[in-house]
Amino acid sequence: MPKYVIIGNSAGGIGAVEAIRQVDSEGPIAIVSDEPYPAYSRPMISEYLSGETSLERMLFRPRDFYRANGVDTIFGKKVSGIDTKESLVKFANGDTLRYEKLLVATGGVPFVPKTEGGDREGVFTFTTLRDANLISSKLENARSAVVIGGGLIGISVTQALVKRDIDVTIVELKDRILNVLLDEEASRIAGQAVLKAGVKIVTNSTVKQITGQPFAEQAVRSVILDNGDEVRCDLVVMAIGVMPRLDAVADSGIKANRGIVVDRYMTTSVPNVYACGDVAEAYDYVLGINRLTPIWPNAYIGGRIAGFNMAGLETEYAGGTAMNSMNYFGLAIVSAGLVTADGQPDCETLYHLNSETNVYRKVILRDGRIVGMAFVNDIDKSGIVYGLMRDGIDVGSFKRALIGDDFALISLPKDLRKERFGISLDSPLYGDQEDLVEELVLE
Amino acid sequence: MKRVYPREEVCIGCRLCEVHCKVEHSRSKDVVKAFKREQSVARVRVQENGPLSFALQCRHCPEPYCVYSCLTGAMHRDPGSGVVKHDPDRCVGCWTCVLVCPFGVLVRDVANHRIGPKCDLCPDRAVPACVANCPNEALVYAEEA
Numbered sequence: 012m013p014k015y016v017i018i019g020n021s022a023g024g025i026g027a028v029e030a031i032r033q034v035d036s037e038g039p040i041a042i043v044s045d046e047p048y049p050a051y052s053r054p055m056i057s058e059y060l061s062g063e064t065s066l067e068r069m070l071f072r073p074r075d076f077y078r079a080n081g082v083d084t085i086f087g088k089k090v091s092g093i094d095t096k097e098s099l100v101k102f103a104n105g106d107t108l109r110y111e112k113l114l115v116a117t118g119g120v121p122f123v124p125k126t127e128g129g130d131r132e133g134v135f136t137f138t139t140l141r142d143a144n145l146i147s148s149k150l151e152n153a154r155s156a157v158v159i160g161g162g163l164i165g166i167s168v169t170q171a172l173v174k175r176d177i178d179v180t181i182v183e184l185k186d187r188i189l190n191v192l193l194d195e196e197a198s199r200i201a202g203q204a205v206l207k208a209g210v211k212i213v214t215n216s217t218v219k220q221i222t223g224q225p226f227a228e229q230a231v232r233s234v235i236l237d238n239g240d241e242v243r244c245d246l247v248v249m250a251i252g253v254m255p256r257l258d259a260v261a262d263s264g265i266k267a268n269r270g271i272v273v274d275r276y277m278t279t280s281v282p283n284v285y286a287c288g289d290v291a292e293a294y295d296y297v298l299g300i301n302r303l304t305p306i307w308p309n310a311y312i313g314g315r316i317a318g319f320n321m322a323g324l325e326t327e328y329a330g331g332t333a334m335n336s337m338n339y340f341g342l343a344i345v346s347a348g349l350v351t352a353d354g355q356p357d358c359e360t361l362y363h364l365n366s367e368t369n370v371y372r373k374v375i376l377r378d379g380r381i382v383g384m385a386f387v388n389d390i391d392k393s394g395i396v397y398g399l400m401r402d403g404i405d406v407g408s409f410k411r412a413l414i415g416d417d418f419a420l421i422s423l424p425k426d427l428r429k430e431r432f433g434i435s436l437d438s439p440l441y442g443d444q445e446d447l448v449e450e451l452v453l454e
Numbered sequence: 455m456k457r458v459y460p461r462e463e464v465c466i467g468c469r470l471c472e473v474h475c476k477v478e479h480s481r482s483k484d485v486v487k488a489f490k491r492e493q494s495v496a497r498v499r500v501q502e503n504g505p506l507s508f509a510l511q512c513r514h515c516p517e518p519y520c521v522y523s524c525l526t527g528a529m530h531r532d533p534g535s536g537v538v539k540h541d542p543d544r545c546v547g548c549w550t551c552v553l554v555c556p557f558g559v560l561v562r563d564v565a566n567h568r569i570g571p572k573c574d575l576c577p578d579r580a581v582p583a584c585v586a587n588c589p590n591e592a593l594v595y596a597e598e599a
Contacts, residue, residue, distance in 0.1 A: 026522070052526045058546055068544060071527045308523035308550060315522065336550040343562070345553040390552055391562065398519075398556025420510060420557055421501040431556065432513070433598070434459060 012109050013041035013083060015321055016100055018090055018259060019116030020044035021053060022307050023288030023314035025071060027114050030318025032080050038322070040082045041108065043100065046139070047087035049077065054307055056143040060171035069140070090117075093263040095281045112283050112321040115260060115271060116314055119253030119289035119305055121164075128221030133231035133246040137168040138253060146248065150175050153245035157181075157234045159218050161188030163335065165250035166205065170339045172248075173208050180211040180242050182218055182234070192335055194351045196362075197344060197385050200369045204340040213242075221247055253305055255290040268292060270303050275327045277317035285321055287313030296330030296401070297348040297382050304333050334397070336390075343390045347397055349375050349383030358382065363414040372414040379407030392418050398431075455536040456595055458575070458585055460508035465500070465592035467507035471584035472496035475511075478576055478583035495561075497573040498584045509584060509593055511573035512559050514538045520551035520560065528569075537575050542568050 015031055017024045020042050028040060050071040058064040077084050089103040093113070100108040121136035123129065135146050146168075156172050158165045161183035169179045181188065187198040188205065205212060213236065220235040233243045255270035266272045266280035270292040277285045277293065287293065288310030292301040309331035319326035334347040352358035352375045362373035368388065374396060375383030381400035386393040396413055399406055404427065406413060412422040420428060429436075473485065475496040480488030488494040498511040518538050520529045528544035529551050531537070547567035552560050561570040576582040585593040 054525045054548065055546060064546065069526075307525050308519075308554065312522050334553065336548055336553045338547060338549050338567075343549055343564075345549065347553065390549060391560075392558040393553050394551075394555035394560070395558040397553055401556075419501050421503045421506065421508070432459060433457070 012039070012111075014038035014111045015040045015114070016108060016110035016112070017042045017114045017116060018044075018100065019114075019118055019288070019290075020046065020050050020084075020086065021116065021118055021288070022071075022310035023116030023118070023317075024114065025050050025076075026311040026314030027116065027285075027287070027318035027321065028080055028082055030315040031322045034319060034322035034324045037081070040080070041085055042077070042082050043085045043088065043090060043108070045087065045089040046141075048140070049074070049084075049086075051140060053138065053140075054167070056137065056140055057167040057171045059140070060143045060147055060168070061174035063174070090259045093260060093265070093284075095263050095265065095284060098283070110283075113285065114314070114317050114321065115265070115279070115284065115286040115290060116288045116310070116317075117256040117259055117290045118310075120256045121249060122252045122254050123249050124251065126218060126221060128223060128231075129249075131221055131223055131231050132229045134221060135246065135248050137164055137248050137250055143171075146246070149246050150177065153177060155179070155244045156246045156248060157218070157242055157244040158248045158250055159234075160184075160250035160252065161212065161214075162191055162250065162252060163189070163337065164252070165248070166201075166337070166339050168248050168250055169205070169210055170208075173210060178209070178211075180213060180244065181205070182216050182236065182242075183212060183214045184217055186214050188212060188214075189337075192333070192337075192346050192350065193344065194373065194385060196364060196371055196373075197346065197387050200371060200387050201337075201340075201342060201344060203369075204342045208340050213240075218247075253289060255303065255305075257290065272301060273313075275330075276320045276325065277313055277328055278320065285317040287317045294328060294330040295332050296403075297332040304331050306331075306334060308334065329401075342388065344385070344387050345390045345393045345397075346385040347383070348381070348400060350385070351375070352383070355382075361410060361414050363416075374410070374413050376406070376410060379405040379410075381406060381413075389416075395420060395423075455514065456575075456597055457514055458511060458573075458582060459594045459596060460510065461592045461594060462506060462508035464590050465507045465509065466590055467500055467502050468589065469500050471498050471509045471588055471593060472500060474583040474587040478579070479571065479574075495571050497571055499559075509588075510557060510559055511584065512538060513557055514573075514575065515556075519554040519556070523550045523554045525550055535575075535577075537577070538572075539574060540569055540572050542566075542571075545569050 051069040055069050091103040092101045155178040158181045161181045217237045218234045219237050222232045224230040224232045233241045271286040289305035316328040337344045352360045359376045364371045370389045371387040373385045475498045476494040477488045480492045480494040500509050528541045545568035563570040585595045
């Protein structure tokens, strides 16, 4: 019987395995996934669809990862439920697996609104390798596509389709693309780059119907928008967003709102059951509440914290927040925390915009602490800003420098700079100029 | 583990650390060839602000957020040495590591869609080349500071 059972073989599950093995080198681990292959980089399905990367390069860990870590793999098998009273994972084929510690890292499922004609062949989602393969096999005989949703998934699939010479129209419900991640300015710059690549963007619009070919009803012919306009296309990608994948925990007694609720130790409402990643509502240090932040790094770090706690090393999750780096259509954009200060009392926004180069830098402060940031085109020092935000450092005394052209570590006040280097106040390396002159004279 | 610590009070901004880093990470190990033929890249860079200067390279953080955040597994930590390493063949240039590096040391190789060469603490040497060749002992290689 495995001591540790992990449902989900992606960022969260792998993070947990690596943490468990740092603490417990022997306790048997079993990792369960309905996908039949080793962990792969889900965000890379865009590069895979475009033909820029291979399956081998998509592997998230080296081929011998599971063997080297003593992990029993149960792949290609679907979990049907969890019996938390008996500590059993139940499979669709009737098998069961007993656990001592369980991690639910089942991720998300694409949100697909009910649409007339949504069941036709040629209507896809885009979150898994299987999706990428299905779309890819359709492209040989396709010239145009409609992508429903101008968020991160929509933009990533659009880039791949453009690289495969497909004409793409993005249909976005709101008035601009990437509206959940970016403010108006950054979103405008992103929109320009997407349009420049020949993509059409239809905003303030939804698809009310997907029509079929006259003599082949099942094949996609077009979409009809809510204003009645028709957009011809050979395929449709539903890229509206993801929802927590909760089917495994239904009727298990594990408390869930939109996602599974976890505390700062990634523990669910049921003892010995943990959750992380896209399926979990974990602590957001910017908002100070639990919420869904379905991004890869938070899944890995949450899984890592869960793994330590499962193995008996009590470790608190510092929290995560919305945080994304986007490198699409020749643009580099990073954003984290609050997108705008609109509707946020006591917030201050500082920004720099060069409308010729489209270099844009913005930070949002509250009580001297960074609570939001966005950098476009000049992102190289954004990590310093993100680090100050994550660590809740008071930046009030040098806040203007954060958005300056020459911002770098050297822009921080000396004490803070030394602290971030890990040089303590009583270290001999913490001399001031005079001390050292004296020391050199004495020598 | 041992890390490189800068002593900004005695850094004279001569950039010899950059020169020796380039040579150490060249194939020829020859200063002229490293610069002219190989276009070897320095993994340490001097920052300046008026009279103040110091050299900065990857800190090999105890909690390497670049490793935890890497979408592909390209950024990883060597389990034995603790050195944070980067495998360019597995990097797709998503720049997530750039967003989470609290020191801003990672350099984007935009043309090749990947992170450029980063500090490896000179695995073939007892003391990294930047530290060994600093004329003013403005870089220190130590367990802790």
